[in-house]
Amino acid sequence: MHYFLANEEATLALGKQLAEACPDSLCIIHLEGELGAGKTTLTRGFLRAMGHQGNVKSPTYTLVEHYQLGNRAVFHFDLYRLSDAGELEFLGLDDYFRDNAICLLEWAQRGSEYLPEPDLLVQLNYHEHARNAVIEAKSVLGEQICGKLHK
Ligand SMILES: Nc1ncnc2c1ncn2[C@@H]1O[C@H](COP(=O)(O)OP(=O)(O)OP(=O)(O)O)[C@@H](O)[C@H]1O
Numbered sequence: 001m002h003y004f005l006a007n008e009e010a011t012l013a014l015g016k017q018l019a020e021a022c023p024d025s026l027c028i029i030h031l032e033g034e035l036g037a038g039k040t041t042l043t044r045g046f047l048r049a050m051g052h053q054g055n056v057k058s059p060t061y062t063l064v065e066h067y068q069l070g071n072r073a074v075f076h077f078d079l080y081r082l083s084d085a086g087e088l089e090f091l092g093l094d095d096y097f098r099d100n101a102i103c104l105l106e107w108a109q110r111g112s113e114y115l116p117e118p119d120l121l122v123q124l125n126y127h128e129h130a131r132n133a134v135i136e137a138k139s140v141l142g143e144q145i146c147g148k149l150h151k
Pocket residue numbers: 005006007008009010011033034035036037038039040041042058106129130131
């Protein structure tokens with residue numbers, strides 16, 4: 001699935017669409033793209049659509065931020081500062097990738113050897129002052145989610 005995201009609102013709206021398409025089971029979404037490509041913005045749109053009202057800070061130093069939204073746990077990872085993928089062992093990953101949690105990960109490639117495979121890969125790219133997004137299914141669940149997305 002390809003999207004042209006003309007402005008920040010469009011990135012927020014794509015995050016909302018993804019939130020609405022996530023089924024009630026463990027969903028793992030990797031967000032890729034250069035610094036400033038819009039990964040946290042998309043996460044903000046996602047969290048708002050799930051009912052989160054506060055702001056969304058980048059968990060750059062804490063690596064992961066937990067949002068409890070109704071019966072859904074959403075974990076927002078930002079692994080940009082991860083110096084050694086082995087650090088993830090101390091984070092207790094099993095506590096995050098469980099039940100019907102939703103895990104959104106920025107810079108997952110920095111810890112890929114310790115992380116489970118994603119269901120969806122969202123790639124954000126600069127296009128002049130706007131962005132392009134490509135969403136790719138990486139599992140059967142990911143295909144189900146993609147099937148619910150619209151243009
Ligand atoms: N479609 C868009 N068009 C133009 N600007 C956008 C778009 N989407 C997001 N932005 C802007 O891009 C900026 C950076 O966004 P954001 O913080 O989400 O990037 P990021 O990918 O999380 O970066 P980092 O890797 O540093 O965490 C924000 O100012 C945001 O408003």
